[in-house]
Amino acid sequence: MRVGELSRKTGVPVPTIKYYVREGLLPPGELTSRNQASYDETHERRLRLIRALLDVGGMRVAEIADVLAALDDPERPLHKVLGAAADRVGGASAAYDDAESAAARGIVADLVSRRGWRAQASNPAAVELAEALAAMARLGHGAFADVLDDYADAAEQVARADLGYLDRQVAVEDMVEGMVVGTVLGEAVFGALRRLAHVDASARRYGED
Amino acid sequence: MRVGELSRKTGVPVPTIKYYVREGLLPPGELTSRNQASYDETHERRLRLIRALLDVGGMRVAEIADVLAALDDPERPLHKVLGAAADRVGGASAAYDDAESAAARGIVADLVSRRGWRAQASNPAAVELAEALAAMARLGHGAFADVLDDYADAAEQVARADLGYLDRQVAVEDMVEGMVVGTVLGEAVFGALRRLAHVDASARRYGED
Structure with a gap:
């Protein structure tokens, strides 16, 4: 055409x-x-x-170019492409080097080891997680780390659902694209669901009716 | 100072x-x-x-101004402030009006009613969810809607953890700020955790070692 x-x-x-x-x-x-x-x-x-x-994913053109390059490279194993897609999704956090950052990196390392996750401390998602926790600690919300395992349970459940969905894709080409779609759009889906669940939970607890 | x-x-x-x-x-x-x-x-x-x-939250200055205005207004009930914060976090999706959008809105309405969530169909999070599902359907991933209840289970668990954390904040001032922090930074935390869980799950399934 x-x-x-x-x-x-x-x-x-x-x-x-x-x-x-x-x-x-x-x-x-x-x-x-x-x-x-x-x-x-x-x-x-x-x-x-x-x-x-x-x-929907809110990605920038340069980030999408990186993900598509990974997707089009037949030499790259599936889980590396997924990793590349996931890394592009993460926000580019400003790097801090204070006591809160150091403590947050320790909390993330403990979490990864406690849950037996096969992920390096240098993984961009681990770095981003530590930065988010450090930002909370700087605002006086360091205790948020206490609910981290509830969050991790939920994250594992979502990851299992994603992998289960990918298993149903037959062609490898579809599977790789499915990973990119699931990683980026799945994030938008979960974010929206979490906000809906918030609306419900806080209407029940604090709402007038 | x-x-x-x-x-x-x-x-x-x-x-x-x-x-x-x-x-x-x-x-x-x-x-x-x-x-x-x-x-x-x-x-x-x-x-x-x-x-x-x-x-960390990736919000724009104008969006932050809106959230802070809501936070500083003593007339607004707590859950309205939370709602305002949540709405600002959502991506501004382009509005489509095709068969996929209509179908996705139906899927979201069914989900909200099936789970008994107190949320309107016009809620920005519901609109964003429908747009993400429609984008998936346009890419041939309409079957992703099948894992929506797994996602919703996880979202409810996260919302419960958030509300439980907020309950421990004593001062109302702290609580309102805690909601904003939890809504925006909690999204970054969960996104990073989900990506870590992905790294682990796909390394186990597709990785070499």
């Missing part, structure tokens, strides 16, 4: 599609004449993935 | 502090002479909250 039809099908404006091609997010179409290219279903699918990561 | 000392204590540069005052995020200091103001511990604490919401 021509770029105009690709644009109509996906709702992405033509200049935006061309921008994604320039930035390496979308493979170029097959040239059919000097200034016309032809696109197929793989472009359409990739374009929908890019828009989902942008709109 | 003078603005220089406030800057040293919090690590926030003086021009940034002045910017926060201009934008209404931070109350002005008490004028001690024509061009000198004095700040106290409430400024220090508020400044740490702003930085945490910015750095």
